[in-house]
Amino acid sequence: MCSGQENGGPLIFCVLEGLCTALILIDAVTKRYPDGTTAVDRLTLEIPDGSITVLVGPSGCGKTTTLRMINRMIDPTEGRITLDGADIREQPVNALRRSMGYVIQHAGLFPHRTIAENIATVPRLLGWDRRQARARALELMDRVGLDKALAKRYPYQLSGGQQQRVGVARALAADPPVMLMDEPFSAVDPIVRKGLQEELIRIQEELGKTIVFVTHDIDEAIKIGDMVAVLREGGKLAQYAPPAELLSSPADGFVEDFLGLDRGIRRLSFFTAAGLELNTVPMIAVDSTAEQMAARTIPQTPYLLVTDTEGRPLGWAVAKERIAGSDALIAFGHSFTAGRDSLRAALDSAVLSPTGWAVAVDENGRAVGVAAQEAIAAAIRTAHLEQSAGSDAIPGASDNPDDAAVDA
Amino acid sequence: MGGFFDIPSDLQASWWGLIGLHLQEALIPVLFGLLIALPLAQLGARFRWLYPPMLGVTTVLYALPSLAFIVLLINWTGLSTTTVEIPLTIYSLVVLIPAIVDGVRSVPEETHAAATAMGFGPFRRYLQVELPIAVPAIFAGLRVATVSSISLVSVGALIGNEGGLGNLLSDALHYHRPILSWNSVITTAVLAILIDGLLVLLRRLLTPWAVR
Numbered sequence: 263m264c265s266g267q268e269n270g271g272p273l274i275f276c277v278l279e280g281l282c283t284a285l286i287l288i289d290a291v292t293k294r295y296p297d298g299t300t301a302v303d304r305l306t307l308e309i310p311d312g313s314i315t316v317l318v319g320p321s322g323c324g325k326t327t328t329l330r331m332i333n334r335m336i337d338p339t340e341g342r343i344t345l346d347g348a349d350i351r352e353q354p355v356n357a358l359r360r361s362m363g364y365v366i367q368h369a370g371l372f373p374h375r376t377i378a379e380n381i382a383t384v385p386r387l388l389g390w391d392r393r394q395a396r397a398r399a400l401e402l403m404d405r406v407g408l409d410k411a412l413a414k415r416y417p418y419q420l421s422g423g424q425q426q427r428v429g430v431a432r433a434l435a436a437d438p439p440v441m442l443m444d445e446p447f448s449a450v451d452p453i454v455r456k457g458l459q460e461e462l463i464r465i466q467e468e469l470g471k472t473i474v475f476v477t478h479d480i481d482e483a484i485k486i487g488d489m490v491a492v493l494r495e496g497g498k499l500a501q502y503a504p505p506a507e508l509l510s511s512p513a514d515g516f517v518e519d520f521l522g523l524d525r526g527i528r529r530l531s532f533f534t535a536a537g538l539e540l541n542t543v544p545m546i547a548v549d550s551t552a553e554q555m556a557a558r559t560i561p562q563t564p565y566l567l568v569t570d571t572e573g574r575p576l577g578w579a580v581a582k583e584r585i586a587g588s589d590a591l592i593a594f595g596h597s598f599t600a601g602r603d604s605l606r607a608a609l610d611s612a613v614l615s616p617t618g619w620a621v622a623v624d625e626n627g628r629a630v631g632v633a634a635q636e637a638i639a640a641a642i643r644t645a646h647l648e649q650s651a652g653s654d655a656i657p658g659a660s661d662n663p664d665d666a667a668v669d670a
Numbered sequence: 671m672g673g674f675f676d677i678p679s680d681l682q683a684s685w686w687g688l689i690g691l692h693l694q695e696a697l698i699p700v701l702f703g704l705l706i707a708l709p710l711a712q713l714g715a716r717f718r719w720l721y722p723p724m725l726g727v728t729t730v731l732y733a734l735p736s737l738a739f740i741v742l743l744i745n746w747t748g749l750s751t752t753t754v755e756i757p758l759t760i761y762s763l764v765v766l767i768p769a770i771v772d773g774v775r776s777v778p779e780e781t782h783a784a785a786t787a788m789g790f791g792p793f794r795r796y797l798q799v800e801l802p803i804a805v806p807a808i809f810a811g812l813r814v815a816t817v818s819s820i821s822l823v824s825v826g827a828l829i830g831n832e833g834g835l836g837n838l839l840s841d842a843l844h845y846h847r848p849i850l851s852w853n854s855v856i857t858t859a860v861l862a863i864l865i866d867g868l869l870v871l872l873r874r875l876l877t878p879w880a881v882r
Contacts, residue, residue: 360789370784374802416879
């Protein structure tokens, strides 16, 4: 089964015809405790090589148990787990664990060791000499965005976000092919969490690890996952799909509930705004003359976007009033970057502004055009049609009820 | 004759000599106590069912009056410093074992899990992660054990010349020189305060990582 290639990009290596080599294969695994509770129930998952697979679900769904069975911190009651085709029980447990980076909530740093010593832990366990391990630690501090001046500090001297970066660096230290991450960002505040998520995506683009990531936060799962496994209470797999497919076709009511009411809007994150037609007419520089303003007023809208002399947007003005000499500006909310941002950013920009128009800027923040909500709605419809024509993964996208919500 | 520092000749030691003897009799038991407590505490921390009976036994031993303990031991170890040091060693366990167990248990669950997940075996994890993190708690126990040991050594005076500074107390009665008991009490107290200060200093040196 090779689902998800369309959306996952060149992430899954297929060496034998029609067969995926999942780096990690969880094969009919069950974990039952002596008191009779079943944490994981006949779970089968192929975790593809070189991509981020997210296990997500409510508490008690067995996601952490599943993660801990991969590095044998918990042994399954039934079933088996293979790594590159070999049963994980075949090699010594500590060797297996040293080949898998592990990042945990609250970082779990060693309080009695400096930052550099913390990061160098696994290389030292593997027998690297002190100098080599330290050089590696400094290199990794750089990679995860930590100031090297922190190398000799102790964990208590760092903020929660910095500690979590150390946790990621420590897991990467011996360059393991596999990274296991157990709710690594859930104990830091939302702004720091967003930064850490983006950092992880960036690091993953450079390193291409096989990452298994556990979270209870579906937004995080959709943001960072190449594949998302939704688990339900009792450790049963509810759905295993790429995030875009999860949003467009949830397998059942449980997944639909778990995704929440705004999955249509969130799905727009996967549609690029590149095809959105921008209107370049109703834009004036702040020092424009009345004639110039009149020439740029269009029938579709009574507003004009005012920019500074460099072309950066300042706000909207009512054309008639500005021509009559008023300096009043209406906030434009936020802009979106043309060609880079998604339709979700464009739509949000349009619904945020009282004028109903989104402002598109280039990489340097200069306004390159504006788009009405109607134009964005049309672009969304087109994107849905293209999705359903180009992929069998999203059946019935054209009659998706979310279109109606966007039109309104 | 008769001054604060004039030690009667039957003690066969100067004031400094008595201090040396006193420290030796007080500190060696704490050291041995620590060596015995470390493995016992590790067992108590790993096998939770073992810890309550272990605590019970040390508490019962602590409840034995020191004089009775010493008199019993004379049958085997005679009138020697060993006879004083054995009870003191056993008394130190009642403080040291819970201190180490609490210290090891205070290692945060995520730090413990991270160590396991990075491939530390149980023995290496105990030596390199759990024990170092338990150092502040262990030192808290060591301070109590050391100070109480310094004060208890004086009991040794009751079986002859084995009480360190405590011998000054019996000589004070014997020679009707109350100044000697002042010397005994003050010197013992100052000694306890100084050693306690040294332990605090040592802990600071060993734990530069602790939050202050």
